[in-house]
């Protein structure tokens with residue numbers, strides 16, 4: 308086999324893996340498109356690229372939402388009270404949950420708005436549409452439709468709550484422990500868990516430097532989550548658990564093998 312051909316195959320495998328890890332369905336569609344054109348077809352690469360984009364968008368927004376219920380999942384319903392942090396989560400099929408979680412989120416979001424008018428439940432990574440045990444990387448546990456990450460709540464300079472967030476991706480903008488607070492991050496890192504704060508590389512930039520973490524808004528949101536009967540547990544960094552005075556035993560520590568949870572909240576249903 309010629310070196311060029313081998314390199315091409317390796318390149319295709321890398322693209323397949325990346326697209327699968329990012330979007331679940333992208334890798335398969337990529338393989339389909341590669342085999343669809345004759346080797347000598349005119350402008351083969353351009354046609355493949357255009358067809359891939361069309362096929363991917365059609366699948367993501369028309370086909371997948373209709374197939375997911377067969378696997379017990381559905382798209383998170385966006386309303387005036389619930390939104391994805393960015394279009395990426397919807398474009399990458401990372402917004403699927405079990406109907407029970409969807410309902411719980413709707414109830415929590417409506418109550419959040421009753422407590423703080425105009426403040427929305429903003430979600431990050433949920434689950435992929437298909438197959439239990441297929442993890443939504445880098446979150447190994449987001450593999451059954453029962454898990455969801457949501458954003459913390461922030462306030463303006465004048466203390467009013469805002470729907471703005473601090474990180475472009477939604478991850479990696481930490482509300483770090485103060486000097487007087489328990490520092491789980493250094494405890495885990497000192498034990499050799501180097502990955503504990505690697506989400507700092509995933510923020511893709513910080514935005515909205517004028518806003519600050521809202522103790523009051525985030526506490527309201529978390530208590531509404533904890534009060535929902537479907538909810539089994541919630542992960543947040545220990546120093547925030549203390550700062551927010553959370554005593555409900557659904558609040559757990561995720562362990563040093565996970566990543567720090569002071570840039571987002573994770574919760575899951577039974």
Ligand SMILES: [Zn+2]
Pocket residue numbers: 446449454455456572573574
């Ligand atoms: Zn999570």
